Amino acid sequence: MMLPFRLYNKRERWGLTWVGWVALLCILIGIPTALIPQVHGFLALEQRVTGDVLVVESWLPDFTMPGAVEEFGRHGYRWLVLTGIPILHDGHLSAFKNYAEVTGARLETLGFDKEKLVEIEVSDVEKDRTYQSAIAIKKWLSSNRINSRGVNIYTLDTHSRRSRLLFKKALGDDFAVGVIPARDIRYDATQWWKTSNGFRRVVDELIA
Numbered sequence: 001m002m003l004p005f006r007l008y009n010k011r012e013r014w015g016l017t018w019v020g021w022v023a024l025l026c027i028l029i030g031i032p033t034a035l036i037p038q039v040h041g042f043l044a045l046e047q048r049v050t051g052d053v054l055v056v057e058s059w060l061p062d063f064t065m066p067g068a069v070e071e072f073g074r075h076g077y078r079w080l081v082l083t084g085i086p087i088l089h090d091g092h093l094s095a096f097k098n099y100a101e102v103t104g105a106r107l108e109t110l111g112f113d114k115e116k117l118v119e120i121e122v123s124d125v126e127k128d129r130t131y132q133s134a135i136a137i138k139k140w141l142s143s144n145r146i147n148s149r150g151v152n153i154y155t156l157d158t159h160s161r162r163s164r165l166l167f168k169k170a171l172g173d174d175f176a177v178g179v180i181p182a183r184d185i186r187y188d189a190t191q192w193w194k195t196s197n198g199f200r201r202v203v204d205e206l207i208a
Helices: 018-043 062-074 099-109 129-143 157-171 189-194 196-207
Strands: 053-057 079-084 117-121 150-156 176-182
Touching: 018 157, 018 189, 018 196, 053 062, 053 129, 053 157, 062 099, 062 150, 062 176, 079 099, 079 129, 099 117, 117 129, 129 157, 150 157, 157 176, 157 196, 189 196
Parallel strands: 053 079, 053 150, 079 117, 150 176
Antiparallel strands: none
């Protein structure tokens, strides 16, 4: 007896052979392996513009400070601007109000001219500190009627692309924004994935 409907059907299906699976596996492993060494270079953007203002992020480690002084002297800036959050806890930094002052003192020990330093305190926020720093600098530029239309940011290498992106967003189209990456000597940039310091730094910045 024939039923008026079917309980099953038959379809043709395409599938991978063992050779196909091997080829797919090679692609899935090979592409990331080829791209991993390029990630650090992607983050560590270097793009200098002509301008009078050099911004140095105050959280940078001490070993980057000589590079900031050299950058300022070599490219004819008029101001070196620091931004930093308040220091909320007592301790060996209690003589300073914020981290911009701490970094300013570090620069002065390297012989930097204090008259060319600008220290700006930024409110302590949970996130978007770089963006808030950029907003503070924009207010300083406006309130002091600084005519410079070019700002360069000196920051840690893997942070440079993000810093430039956020500064461009904050400063708008009226300002050209460049970035100078300071090399992080705590790991080998060409093999960053082999050390915990390098891995954390690159992955954190890539996600951010």
